[in-house]
Amino acid sequence: MSEPAIETHRLGFAYPDGTRALEAVDLSIDTGGRVAIIGQNGSGKSTLVRHFDGLLRATEGTVNVNGEPVGGRHVADLARAVGIAFQNPDRQIFAASVVREVGFGPRNLGVSGDDLDLRVDAALAAVGLEESRAANPYDLGYSQRKLLGLASILAMRTPIVVLDEPTTGQDARGVARVRAIVDALTEMGRTVIAISHDMRFVAENFPRVVVMRAGRIVLDGSPNDVFAEASWPMLASTFVHPPLAARIGVRMGLGSTPTEASLIEAARRAAGQS
Numbered sequence: 001m002s003e004p005a006i007e008t009h010r011l012g013f014a015y016p017d018g019t020r021a022l023e024a025v026d027l028s029i030d031t032g033g034r035v036a037i038i039g040q041n042g043s044g045k046s047t048l049v050r051h052f053d054g055l056l057r058a059t060e061g062t063v064n065v066n067g068e069p070v071g072g073r074h075v076a077d078l079a080r081a082v083g084i085a086f087q088n089p090d091r092q093i094f095a096a097s098v099v100r101e102v103g104f105g106p107r108n109l110g111v112s113g114d115d116l117d118l119r120v121d122a123a124l125a126a127v128g129l130e131e132s133r134a135a136n137p138y139d140l141g142y143s144q145r146k147l148l149g150l151a152s153i154l155a156m157r158t159p160i161v162v163l164d165e166p167t168t169g170q171d172a173r174g175v176a177r178v179r180a181i182v183d184a185l186t187e188m189g190r191t192v193i194a195i196s197h198d199m200r201f202v203a204e205n206f207p208r209v210v211v212m213r214a215g216r217i218v219l220d221g222s223p224n225d226v227f228a229e230a231s232w233p234m235l236a237s238t239f240v241h242p243p244l245a246a247r248i249g250v251r252m253g254l255g256s257t258p259t260e261a262s263l264i265e266a267a268r269r270a271a272g273q274s
């Protein structure tokens with residue numbers, strides 16, 4: 001068995017102004033695993049993942065990445081292991097062209113020449129920004145800047161990839177791209193962690209869902225368990241609304257992760273009976 005990709009033990013964190021954002025978080029994520037983190041605004045999701053690449057440092061407890069404590073490791077070293085696509089792309093983007101933005105991370109890791117070009121091209125193709133190579137990032141719309149932030153992280157080819165709200169602002173095509181990217185990362189054996197408020201995206205794409213409330217993990221399980229009726233009061237307490245399919249599925253006795261076909265079949269039967 002390899003070490004978990006991420007392991008936190010009693011992780012606590014307070015911002016310099018004294019705001020407590022994490023309390024005794026115990027979380028272990030297997031290498032190659034795919035985990036969604038959900039919970040109300042301000043529950044600590046972004047704060048938690050910023051501990052994985054060393055941007056924030058634990059106030060209490062420990063964080064291990066690939067079995068090693070992050071404590072003594074520099075951000076530059078951790079950048080080889082963990083890539084985080086920021087919630088707000090404008091905090092990530094600073095280069096004057098799309099192609100330079102995507103190349104910045106790998107160049108910093110010492111990648112150059114054909115290898116660099118290849119990485120940049122593959123990352124731009126994955127997010128559908130090939131045509132915008134020469135563009136100034138700030139001439140792109142929000143959804144495209146968000147995809148640019150994602151491409152910059154893909155180009156780093158880190159074994160652990162964290163996506164903070166990847167579907168925000170995306171239309172159906174953009175969401176489909178994000179889904180395809182998550183699938184491709186899993187196929188390559190990477191660990192994928194996504195923070196999301198999009199419950200359908202979460203339920204359909206992540207086998208494990210971690211729920212946060214006020215800096216703590218309050219639920220951790222499969223979408224079937226986390227979106228089951230027994231969890232609804234806990235979800236409501238952190239302002240999470242289970243996906244529509246879960247709510248209808250539960251009412252129709254199909255469980256909280258029904259397939260579209262089973263919902264249609266049940267609806268047809270119900271209509272026939274009435």
Ligand SMILES: Nc1ncnc2c1ncn2[C@@H]1O[C@H](COP(=O)(O)OP(=O)(O)OP(=O)(O)O)[C@@H](O)[C@H]1O
Binds near residue numbers: 020042045087
């Ligand atoms: N730089 C900061 N200084 C002080 N407090 C902060 C800072 N950043 C976040 N916080 C606070 O820390 C807590 C956790 O915030 P965090 O951004 O991690 O939540 P979140 O779950 O990612 O929320 P959202 O869904 O809105 O992105 C909140 O109370 C927030 O106001």
Ligand SMILES: [Mg+2]
Binds near residue numbers: 045046047087
């Ligand atoms: Mg956040």
